Amino acid sequence: MILVTGATGRIGAKAVRALHSKRLPVRALVRDAARAPQDGSWSGIEIAVGDFDQPDTLDAAMAGVDTLLLITPSVPAQEIAAIDSAVRRAVKHVVKITNHKATDDSPVDRRRDHARIEAHLKASGLTYTLLAPNLLMQNLFFVAPMIKQTHGFVMSAGDGQFGMIDSRDVSAAAAAVAADPAGHEGRTYLLTGPELVTYADVAAELTRALDEEIEYRRLTPDQHREAMVRAGLPEPVAASNAQVFGLIAEGDAAWLSNGVATLTGHNPRSLRTFVTDHITAFK
Numbered sequence: 001m002i003l004v005t006g007a008t009g010r011i012g013a014k015a016v017r018a019l020h021s022k023r024l025p026v027r028a029l030v031r032d033a034a035r036a037p038q039d040g041s042w043s044g045i046e047i048a049v050g051d052f053d054q055p056d057t058l059d060a061a062m063a064g065v066d067t068l069l070l071i072t073p074s075v076p077a078q079e080i081a082a083i084d085s086a087v088r089r090a091v092k093h094v095v096k097i098t099n100h101k102a103t104d105d106s107p108v109d110r111r112r113d114h115a116r117i118e119a120h121l122k123a124s125g126l127t128y129t130l131l132a133p134n135l136l137m138q139n140l141f142f143v144a145p146m147i148k149q150t151h152g153f154v155m156s157a158g159d160g161q162f163g164m165i166d167s168r169d170v171s172a173a174a175a176a177v178a179a180d181p182a183g184h185e186g187r188t189y190l191l192t193g194p195e196l197v198t199y200a201d202v203a204a205e206l207t208r209a210l211d212e213e214i215e216y217r218r219l220t221p222d223q224h225r226e227a228m229v230r231a232g233l234p235e236p237v238a239a240s241n242a243q244v245f246g247l248i249a250e251g252d253a254a255w256l257s258n259g260v261a262t263l264t265g266h267n268p269r270s271l272r273t274f275v276t277d278h279i280t281a282f283k
Helices: 010-021 055-062 076-088 109-123 137-150 167-179 199-210 221-230 235-249 259-264 271-277
Strands: 002-004 026-030 046-049 067-070 093-097 127-133 152-155 187-191 215-218
Touching: 002 010, 002 167, 010 026, 010 167, 046 055, 055 076, 067 076, 067 167, 076 093, 076 109, 093 109, 093 167, 109 127, 109 235, 127 167, 137 152, 137 271, 152 199, 152 221, 167 187, 167 259, 187 259, 199 215, 199 271, 221 235
Parallel strands: 002 026, 002 067, 026 046, 067 093, 093 127, 127 187, 152 215
Antiparallel strands: none
């Protein structure tokens, strides 16, 4: 049995379906059963209702589980609770979505959080595999309303390059490891798209697909933080996001890997493919 947390999120939902399509026993952990898809796409998939803040519900969800696919918003207390439950229930392997620069001394809060979780996982005695994706293409959906309204978007990443990856490929990689963890013990896989791109490239692809000029408007990290706060993001989240985009401008995300092809046997989707597949979101 494979348990997937964050099962209704972008990565988790498609990982659940991919595992089910392989005819593997999969259990989806959700906080609210009403959030599970009601369109029949989860027919035959076991649903467990659980709360990271209630260890007994986690223990119930872990019953009979061999492999845990651990996906959360990287809240240390939540992931540590899940890891501890996995230990109690004698789970054999944990596949964790993490950050490529998860270190104790990172200037970015979320990376320090991932480092804390990783340390706990490594000390738990469980076998594990870490998957570290670059920027997700699906994050572009957050600027879709701005693109519709203003024919452009703001960002503070300058001309920094990044190996942007479609979350569908992250899901496929995660499902591949969870389906057969043998040989992946103790490994970390970096996951990227096929090419380094910039936000100017994103604007160019949107311009091509929409057949109208889409402008990439450059901001400083401080200006971007203020804009995100005005848009309703909590100050700590906005500050962290601006910090990350500032690092991207300095080359922090300018890396590529063959992790997706290694794990899935197929090449990752390009930015053009993503834009083509989801163009209606930006119209």
